[in-house]
Amino acid sequence: MKNTIWIWIHQRDGLIDDITFGLVQEARELAADMADTVSIVAIAMGIDLNDPLDDDQENANPLNLLGGCGVDRVIQFKGSSASTYHGESVARALSGVMEKERPLFFLMAHDADTADLAPRLAAMLQLQVVTRAVDLSVNDQIPTAVRPIANGHLFETRTYNCRTSLIVTLLPNVLVSSGREPDQERYRDEKNNIVIHQIDLQQNEEQDFKTRIISTIEAEPENLDITEADIILAIGRGVGKQAGNETALDSVYELARLLGASVAGTRPVIDRGDLPFERQIGQTGKTVTPRLIINCGISGANEYTAGIEKSKQVIAINTDARARIFRFASLGIVGDFDLILPLLIKRLIQLKDIG
Amino acid sequence: MSEYPYLFSPLKIGSTIIPNRINFAAHLTNLSENHQISDAHIHYYMERANGGCGLITTEELTVHPSDLAYAKLVDAFVPEVIPGFLKLTRAIHGTDTKIFAQLNHNGMQADGKISRLPVWGPSPGKDPLFREMAKAMEIEDIRECIAYFAKSARYVVEGGFDGIELQLGHSSLIRQFLSPASNFREDEYGGSFDNRLRFCLEVIAAVRKTIGNEFTLGVRLNADEMHPKGGLTHRDAKKVAKCLDDAGLIDFINISLGTFHNLFLVEGSMHTPLAYTTPLSAGIRSVVNLPVYATNRINDPHLAEKILENGQGDMVNMVRALIADPDLPNKARYGKSEDIRHCIACNQGCIGRMGMGYTIGCMQTPCAGNEQTLGKGTLSLCDVPKKVVIIGAGPAGLEAARVAALRKHQVILFDKNDAVGGQNLIAAKAAGRQEIQGVTRWLSSQVNKLDIDVRLGCRADAEMILRENPDAIVVATGSTPKNNPFPGQYQFPQVVNSIQILTGQVMAGPAVLVIDLNGHHHGTGTAEFLANQGRKVHMLVPSLFPGSALGPLQDLFLTSQRLARKGVTCTPDIAVLEIQGTLVKGLNVYSNEMIDFEGYDTIVCIAGNMADDRLYFELKDTGKEIYRIGDCLAPRLTDSAITDGHRIGRRL
Numbered sequence A: 001m002k003n004t005i006w007i008w009i010h011q012r013d014g015l016i017d018d019i020t021f022g023l024v025q026e027a028r029e030l031a032a033d034m035a036d037t038v039s040i041v042a043i044a045m046g047i048d049l050n051d052p053l054d055d056d057q058e059n060a061n062p063l064n065l066l067g068g069c070g071v072d073r074v075i076q077f078k079g080s081s082a083s084t085y086h087g088e089s090v091a092r093a094l095s096g097v098m099e100k101e102r103p104l105f106f107l108m109a110h111d112a113d114t115a116d117l118a119p120r121l122a123a124m125l126q127l128q129v130v131t132r133a134v135d136l137s138v139n140d141q142i143p144t145a146v147r148p149i150a151n152g153h154l155f156e157t158r159t160y161n162c163r164t165s166l167i168v169t170l171l172p173n174v175l176v177s178s179g180r181e182p183d184q185e186r187y188r189d190e191k192n193n194i195v196i197h198q199i200d201l202q203q204n205e206e207q208d209f210k211t212r213i214i215s216t217i218e219a220e221p222e223n224l225d226i227t228e229a230d231i232i233l234a235i236g237r238g239v240g241k242q243a244g245n246e247t248a249l250d251s252v253y254e255l256a257r258l259l260g261a262s263v264a265g266t267r268p269v270i271d272r273g274d275l276p277f278e279r280q281i282g283q284t285g286k287t288v289t290p291r292l293i294i295n296c297g298i299s300g301a302n303e304y305t306a307g308i309e310k311s312k313q314v315i316a317i318n319t320d321a322r323a324r325i326f327r328f329a330s331l332g333i334v335g336d337f338d339l340i341l342p343l344l345i346k347r348l349i350q351l352k353d354i355g
Numbered sequence B: 001m002s003e004y005p006y007l008f009s010p011l012k013i014g015s016t017i018i019p020n021r022i023n024f025a026a027h028l029t030n031l032s033e034n035h036q037i038s039d040a041h042i043h044y045y046m047e048r049a050n051g052g053c054g055l056i057t058t059e060e061l062t063v064h065p066s067d068l069a070y071a072k073l074v075d076a077f078v079p080e081v082i083p084g085f086l087k088l089t090r091a092i093h094g095t096d097t098k099i100f101a102q103l104n105h106n107g108m109q110a111d112g113k114i115s116r117l118p119v120w121g122p123s124p125g126k127d128p129l130f131r132e133m134a135k136a137m138e139i140e141d142i143r144e145c146i147a148y149f150a151k152s153a154r155y156v157v158e159g160g161f162d163g164i165e166l167q168l169g170h171s172s173l174i175r176q177f178l179s180p181a182s183n184f185r186e187d188e189y190g191g192s193f194d195n196r197l198r199f200c201l202e203v204i205a206a207v208r209k210t211i212g213n214e215f216t217l218g219v220r221l222n223a224d225e226m227h228p229k230g231g232l233t234h235r236d237a238k239k240v241a242k243c244l245d246d247a248g249l250i251d252f253i254n255i256s257l258g259t260f261h262n263l264f265l266v267e268g269s270m271h272t273p274l275a276y277t278t279p280l281s282a283g284i285r286s287v288v289n290l291p292v293y294a295t296n297r298i299n300d301p302h303l304a305e306k307i308l309e310n311g312q313g314d315m316v317n318m319v320r321a322l323i324a325d326p327d328l329p330n331k332a333r334y335g336k337s338e339d340i341r342h343c344i345a346c347n348q349g350c351i352g353r354m355g356m357g358y359t360i361g362c363m364q365t366p367c368a369g370n371e372q373t374l375g376k377g378t379l380s381l382c383d384v385p386k387k388v389v390i391i392g393a394g395p396a397g398l399e400a401a402r403v404a405a406l407r408k409h410q411v412i413l414f415d416k417n418d419a420v421g422g423q424n425l426i427a428a429k430a431a432g433r434q435e436i437q438g439v440t441r442w443l444s445s446q447v448n449k450l451d452i453d454v455r456l457g458c459r460a461d462a463e464m465i466l467r468e469n470p471d472a473i474v475v476a477t478g479s480t481p482k483n484n485p486f487p488g489q490y491q492f493p494q495v496v497n498s499i500q501i502l503t504g505q506v507m508a509g510p511a512v513l514v515i516d517l518n519g520h521h522h523g524t525g526t527a528e529f530l531a532n533q534g535r536k537v538h539m540l541v542p543s544l545f546p547g548s549a550l551g552p553l554q555d556l557f558l559t560s561q562r563l564a565r566k567g568v569t570c571t572p573d574i575a576v577l578e579i580q581g582t583l584v585k586g587l588n589v590y591s592n593e594m595i596d597f598e599g600y601d602t603i604v605c606i607a608g609n610m611a612d613d614r615l616y617f618e619l620k621d622t623g624k625e626i627y628r629i630g631d632c633l634a635p636r637l638t639d640s641a642i643t644d645g646h647r648i649g650r651r652l
Helices: A018-033 A062-069 A087-101 A112-125 A184-190 A245-259 A267-271 A324-328 A337-354 B039-050 B079-092 B139-158 B173-178 B193-211 B234-247 B278-285 B301-309 B320-324 B328-333 B395-406 B423-427 B434-449 B462-467 B498-502 B521-532 B556-565 B614-622 B638-651
Strands: A003-008 A038-045 A073-078 A105-109 A128-133 A135-139 A142-149 A154-159 A166-170 A195-200 A231-235 A262-265 A292-296 A313-318 A331-334 B011-013 B016-018 B022-024 B055-062 B098-104 B163-168 B216-222 B252-256 B315-317 B387-391 B410-414 B452-455 B472-475 B479-481 B495-497 B511-516 B536-540 B569-571 B574-580 B583-588 B594-597 B602-606 B609-611 B625-628
Touching (some): A003 A018, A003 A087, A018 A038, A038 A062, A112 A166, A128 A142, A245 A337, A262 A267, A313 A324, A313 A337, B016 B098, B039 B079, B055 B079, B079 B098, B098 B139, B098 B216, B139 B193, B163 B193, B193 B216, B193 B234, B252 B278, B252 B315, B320 B328, B387 B395, B395 B410, B395 B434, B395 B452, B395 B638, B423 B434, B434 B638, B498 B521, B511 B521, B521 B536, B521 B556, B614 B625
Parallel strands (some): A038 A073, A073 A195, A105 A166, A128 A166, A231 A262, A313 A331, B022 B055, B055 B098, B098 B163, B163 B216, B387 B410, B387 B472, B410 B452, B495 B602, B511 B536, B511 B602
Antiparallel strands (some): A142 A154, B011 B016, B479 B609, B583 B594
């Protein structure tokens, strides 16, 4: 059988998470390290997507996108529950296929799910596993992984034998940097070449398992560490000038809850004691990489913007139309945040009510 | 676990184990006496060692009599220097801190005004700052210079230092040999890359031979000259670094950038980004296996930690950060980061003084450079606690209140405004000057921690003050811009001062004339503030160019560049004789020609302040112990205000 490298498809809101493309990139680099031809197989679990054979461009299956990046084949497990990850059932489903295909590697980005899945699968099949790797390569046919130990003070390089599969979780921050968009040209040419295997998942009864998921407790977004937050509501010196700090802060938290945002601030806000130091963005605080950041009453001094450079969407609200922050904003609003805030909250509540 | 796991981890450099990653890097202090290490030096360095930095690199020690670029350079090439060295190193070794000596020859970046000798360079040429033609070194000169480097290195070893750093940075003969912008020799020391590198390698080899293999030796390499025409690029610097690593004779690479063509990059002011050189240290680090230092405007432990974490350096240079707060390392280490007095890169006390030949200092604290009298442990509790009323919470009043309260006086601090800071808050509104507010940020954070009765929004008059029945009164009521500074008939709001513009009290018309007699940031900062608002700005100055006081602060280049880019124009050499309405009559001081400036909507006058001393004279004859400090004594800059406040805080 042809050698394969498996990658785990990470998803977010029903779409393929960008980090998956980082995994594909990593798989391609591994394939290049090895002389033999290796094909890349993506594992889709719990993705309830449209019919992969639907030709309509609008509704094109996101799985096809992977073809444009170099994935040769997708194994899609149908009928799995998308909502919650259940380690035992996923591992059981995968183990059968894995034993049959014997991939060289199975790559995943390290998150809460894969931190459970990788060792579980390895134990089930008596395979090798390495977690939280920062680098992976094959030197003279010997798989080599680098991972941080001792709280990141040291790195160790480990080598593995190549007789059995190696399951690897890679730290997400080493995967995002490639920034490769799927190659649309190639996708058009090759979308028919990507082979999608569909496997119907056996429905197991709950009592077959040793573990049961009772409930999932999510971190309150406004309390989430700002370096991990997807959406950030950042406040600066300008917030609270009109309404007074305490009233303004209450409203800020209310807005954050409505947006699912984590609250952060600039140094003057931290100095004022309105937020703890852990919430400071900038060169003397934290560097953040959210999908969306809303900067309120922040002029945008260099020391601050250095901390938000890698954010995807930047919104700025400031009274001064000439404020430096607008240079970085994809959407700029000139106005007093203290006045806009109540309106915004009202509107969001209305929208939520409509559903 | 520490908040800064990397910053406070030890590092082995050569044979030396440095307890943490903070290096108080080499910089001139002008503290020497008779070209030797002075007691002031020892107190200055000890203050930083006691503050917890891992490594101190001394100021440049010159290796040859032909190099006397600055009057206070320490001569490392005479044996008489050794006792001073020993006194210094023995003191430092009483702490955990290690100390390296920096050896340098400034080459042609000097003149002979002090030494009365010609300056030496690889080729005839002029440095843009000193503008004196150098003597091209003959082969014998090169050999002598190498021998002197080795001789000086021997004295450093005998002087008890832990290591040597050879200066190949922004001001050094070795770099002049490396750079195609200053080396035009046609012999084996010039031309090809290998030839330009020869002098450097020979110096390193000679020093290594003298000090033996066990002694730590490294270089401070120029990571990019950023020379307008060629010069040593970052790519060249990487190549040099690689060659030095391959030669196997050195243990570390510290970096710097720029030359005297672009000194504003060497000593970046608050208009440059924090940690602006880290990409260069990261670049050098990517090609060598030696420890590399990151440098320039790293003023905060979180920032330093991030640089180490990102792998942009193995050590972090902090100079101005530790001049402003010698205790930065210990404060960071023991969870008191919020007490750090951050360097704001105003360059007024350190580079501004040092470059003019005065002893080193700091705008934010008079203790810097005066450690023996004002340093740690010199503040004593008061004999009899007094009730002290301080009026005015600008930098002077805040510092007086802070020092007095530390000495356990009972302090009441009045200010008529709703926030402390006084004129410092207004200064921060000028274009690009936000960071100057760090002065208020630190002082108010300390005042808030102390037992001080702060009464804001309270305009204290004599009666109110006397009702408190104070034992001592400190008047720090500041100053206001001169009213009608020029003769003539004119009025508000056509003719205004810079404070009225910066605070938004007046919106200037489309065309603005800024008259600046001050030459400091007041004028250029206001002009740029107006240009940022889309105003057409013209400046009138009595000097040769706007910003005449900014040169020593390394702010002149970037300020001139920004003003030019924003369309601000200027007529220099003008004495304003009178203003009539919005017509300004000026006299060219060289040609004695009268020139009328008209067609402006708003005239902004920056013509100095008047002390607001009314309250002082009301209280003077009440028989109370009374002082006045800061601008209400005489309107000056922030450093004088803080020094006044500190002095009185100690005297009370």
